Amino acid sequence: MENIIELTRGVPPTKSFAVDKLSICAHDALAGYPDKILQYSQSFGFLPLRESLAEIYLANKDQIIIGTGSLQVLDHLLRSFPTGTLRVGFEEPTYDRTITQLKRVQASLLPCPLKLEGVDLSALRKNLEEGKKVDFFYVISDFQNPTGSVMPLEKRHELVALAREHHFYIIEDLPYRNLRYNGQSLPSCYELAPELTCMMSSFSKLIAPGLRVGFMILPKELVHRTAKVAEDTYINPSYLDQALVYEFCCRGWLEEHLVFLKELYSHRRDVMADAMDRHLTGLCDWKRPDGGFFIGSFVKQSVQADVLMQHALKHGLKLTDGRGFYTQGGDQFVRLPFCALEDEQIEIGIARFAETLKTYPG
């Protein structure tokens, strides 16, 4: 089949980049303070952007580390502990790259199942009650990657209470929090318990991923060890990119741009969810998300991920392997990103997905 539709990666569409504005930002940053951005500097990141973030998040600038994307800062944090010593809980399914990073530092993994109604923390609770050490619990509370779900308020309170009682840290990954298309924001774990939370976020989904500007706000006792790993890794991250983001935010362009992005993405979310209502009812379980980039779908019939992907390709559809978001299993799970595709592609993609399931062999 010609024109394969790719329902795979969760990347912003190129047309969403405010190129002309970024060009002005680059010019003004280089003209205004070249000495600050072209020289070696602190591993913590560009100070003015850290100060802006400190204001927005009511944090201490000295507890903010900006890196080459937030994933990199997570890696610094994990590497600040000896290999093989960490025990880390997380929702399952979760962001595949986080699982990869956890495996890389040989962390013991403690997955807690995430279904449409929210994460089930009983495995975490059981471990803690058995006296097992847990160092971190990683959670994407808003418009989760890959499911699109929002962590219910009572789950946030439950997790924070557990963290408080059993002395572990929450790593809260919030790259989609500002992309809410309807409904009210819930307090983040970071807002509920800043002293226990490593809150990470990024400008990748808000301005442009290629700039690789992400950050983490860390509890005091974790900041310096993390910044030391950053320094030993690259001395400092690129300050030019961070200065572009800073200039973009300073001018009020981020707020303006968010209005545009929310309109763009909420429309695409509706196109996909409507198409799913028409084509996938009875075939999958899913929930229309209130924000973010993804609709997570759980296939009702029993499928094998390899076969499903192969079969989808025959129908002109490329899918992501659901197993990447799980430590084991995941064959029934398909992440459907609506962010990058035009309406017609979304429509065709979902119809093809339905055809794939209806004609699934065996």
Place this chain on the structure above:
Amino acid sequence: MENIIELTRGVPPTKSFAVDKLSICAHDALAGYPDKILQYSQSFGFLPLRESLAEIYLANKDQIIIGTGSLQVLDHLLRSFPTGTLRVGFEEPTYDRTITQLKRVQASLLPCPLKLEGVDLSALRKNLEEGKKVDFFYVISDFQNPTGSVMPLEKRHELVALAREHHFYIIEDLPYRNLRYNGQSLPSCYELAPELTCMMSSFSKLIAPGLRVGFMILPKELVHRTAKVAEDTYINPSYLDQALVYEFCCRGWLEEHLVFLKELYSHRRDVMADAMDRHLTGLCDWKRPDGGFFIGSFVKQSVQADVLMQHALKHGLKLTDGRGFYTQGGDQFVRLPFCALEDEQIEIGIARFAETLKTYPG
């Protein structure tokens, strides 16, 4: 004492940055191919710059990885092996950040003493003859950091022959190679044995460190594992910075800029070496370097690094702890960078260093 002179870090002076040209590069890159630099992309780095490097170094573009500075790519390479399994030889003294990275991956360290007449490879040879595995030998062949020395041709041949016979790789770090102020370039280990050499270099000293653009050319069998670590760490490095470097090079501005830099630095080298001739004869051993940023000096009298640094501060001089460049010892070694300081500061700094030594307590 007022106005402390800092003879510490080897950073380019801010005035050496071609700000206006870099601004044009940023504008043209963003206007010309925003989709290429603002989107997520390959962990290998910006393809056009990799293609340019492939031409310059007669390499295959698929064997070139560009990262957030070359140090970061070294880290990717080292991390592509299980923690605690590598055995790595190197000149001692060597670049302190490399020692830190080697320790971080729990490599077994095999230092080979580097004196004014060149590296003594007998410790390496002995290990190899005893059948001990060596995975890598790290060397800064041109204008070494911290000594400023150039590896003699026969040593290059000796190292390459050992690598060939005993199947280890050379990691050749060449950030200063293009900053030769007199004399003829020797063939690099990479040129002598590209199939055995991981050649790393950077634009930090040639254009601007803040852009964080460094690269490594790797033997085929090491490329993909290294790029995978890069991807798992940050998906991709900043492409905007790499595009700036690409545009800068395309326009022929790098060659122009090198002429300017060589004039700037060779003058400073002379100012420092002349001052050393006047003030330090009899107190230190050193050699006037043919390029780079540093003059490495070996203090003749017995000193203790802590005391020396403290005592220097009393004379208005900040020195780098020589022990950082060694796995053990290093008290007698002082790295003197001439790159960042104005003539007068260099003069005063060297005079103060001489005073520090002459009045060294005990």
